[in-house]
Amino acid sequence: xxxxxxxxxxxxxxxxxxxxxxxxxxxxxxxxxxxxxxxxxxxxxxxxxxxxxxxxxxxxxxxxxxxxxxxxxxxxxxxxxxxxxxxxxxxxxxxxxxxxxxxxxxxxxxxxxxxxxxxxxxxxxxxxxxxxxxxxxxxxxxxxxxxxxxxxxxxxxxxxxxxxxxxxxxxxxxxxxxxxxxxx
Amino acid sequence: xxxxxxxxxxxxxxxxxxxxxxxxxxxxxxxxxxxxxxxxxxxxxxxxxxxxxxxxxxxxxxxxxxxxxxxxxxxxxxxxxxxxxxxxxxxxxxxxxxxxxxxxxxxxxxxxxxxxxxxxxxxxxxxxxxxxxxxxxxxxxxxxxxxxxxxxxxxxxxxxxxxxxxxxxxxxxxxxxxxxxxxx
DNA sequence: GCAAATTAATGATTTATTCAAG
DNA sequence: CTTGAATAAATCATTAATTTGC
Numbered sequence: 001x002x003x004x005x006x007x008x009x010x011x012x013x014x015x016x017x018x019x020x021x022x023x024x025x026x027x028x029x030x031x032x033x034x035x036x037x038x039x040x041x042x043x044x045x046x047x048x049x050x051x052x053x054x055x056x057x058x059x060x061x062x063x064x065x066x067x068x069x070x071x072x073x074x075x076x077x078x079x080x081x082x083x084x085x086x087x088x089x090x091x092x093x094x095x096x097x098x099x100x101x102x103x104x105x106x107x108x109x110x111x112x113x114x115x116x117x118x119x120x121x122x123x124x125x126x127x128x129x130x131x132x133x134x135x136x137x138x139x140x141x142x143x144x145x146x147x148x149x150x151x152x153x154x155x156x157x158x159x160x161x162x163x164x165x166x167x168x169x170x171x172x173x174x175x176x177x178x179x180x181x182x183x184x
Numbered sequence: 185x186x187x188x189x190x191x192x193x194x195x196x197x198x199x200x201x202x203x204x205x206x207x208x209x210x211x212x213x214x215x216x217x218x219x220x221x222x223x224x225x226x227x228x229x230x231x232x233x234x235x236x237x238x239x240x241x242x243x244x245x246x247x248x249x250x251x252x253x254x255x256x257x258x259x260x261x262x263x264x265x266x267x268x269x270x271x272x273x274x275x276x277x278x279x280x281x282x283x284x285x286x287x288x289x290x291x292x293x294x295x296x297x298x299x300x301x302x303x304x305x306x307x308x309x310x311x312x313x314x315x316x317x318x319x320x321x322x323x324x325x326x327x328x329x330x331x332x333x334x335x336x337x338x339x340x341x342x343x344x345x346x347x348x349x350x351x352x353x354x355x356x357x358x359x360x361x362x363x364x365x366x367x368x
Numbered sequence: 369g370c371a372a373a374t375t376a377a378t379g380a381t382t383t384a385t386t387c388a389a390g
Numbered sequence: 391c392t393t394g395a396a397t398a399a400a401t402c403a404t405t406a407a408t409t410t411g412c
Contacts (some may be wrong), residue, residue, distance in 0.1 A: 191379095192380070193379065194379090195379090239381095242380095243378065243379065243380085
């Protein structure tokens, strides 16, 4: 492991955006000349080689197809569920998920598509103040949670009226320790 | 004048200014504690809840990205048009070679080592244009090419009868080059 | 000028992705 | 492979701008 960066290409946000935009405009398998040009341009935003561009398009195209397949499968499945629901079948409380009939694509043998998730059971007090799940964690995604269970969650967001106790002022610049580095 | 409390938060000018200033200083996805503090502070200027702050940052960040993307896209398109005008197709004839691309994983995920991309075979260096012959040098030889005969660049190294499309180019503007979250 | 009609902004929700632990 | 946590993208919904006919 040489200290120097002989690692693999890490596209910057801008490089990615440009590539994605090109892809959106229809470029799929750029030829050599195109790749050269694209590479030259993207080099303005960071280290990059032609092969990176080449591979990027290859991978992106492949994963695009994959995504599309998945989506279609999911749609199909949803449709099926819907039909089942609409039928005058005996309606229990829960809808049982039947077998996964979706067409299996390639390697993805069993899709997670049948995650029929009914609204949280909230048996009581249904629609109140929309549920609040998110917001937690102190900083960028905790790579390894390890020690602490979860530093978060149970907090605020539940008092519709009372403004959050006026704590104390705070320096705008100090609370920002290390925000997500996806500055655009 | 039914005191129909507005269903949604309407930030005051001051609240907005503060939020924007925070955003400017780099805050993007404040964690729970930060949100609490921000909320407490902004409450001095008007009714506000933590979720408002949370949503504000989510939306602002998203729409910021969106804006940037649009800008880049526009530049791209302009450049493309420009390029098309300046450089009508002039591709020669070539041999179409089927190429199989090795597997790779997401561009920022761990996967197979950098693959080797051998120079195109360009066996027959006819009188055709050979621009595409010189591209893609892969610096460090991958430990072992191993597996499949990487046909690599071939497919793009030839300009078959049909250029996929009129070529596309890109903008040459220089936005700030940031390294995003790439840790070298 | 002034509201009704229309459009643009933006707050709030929902849905899809991504990462990595189990 | 599955699943939980977090986030980003897409979408819905309401408020503010603005346009338009009078």
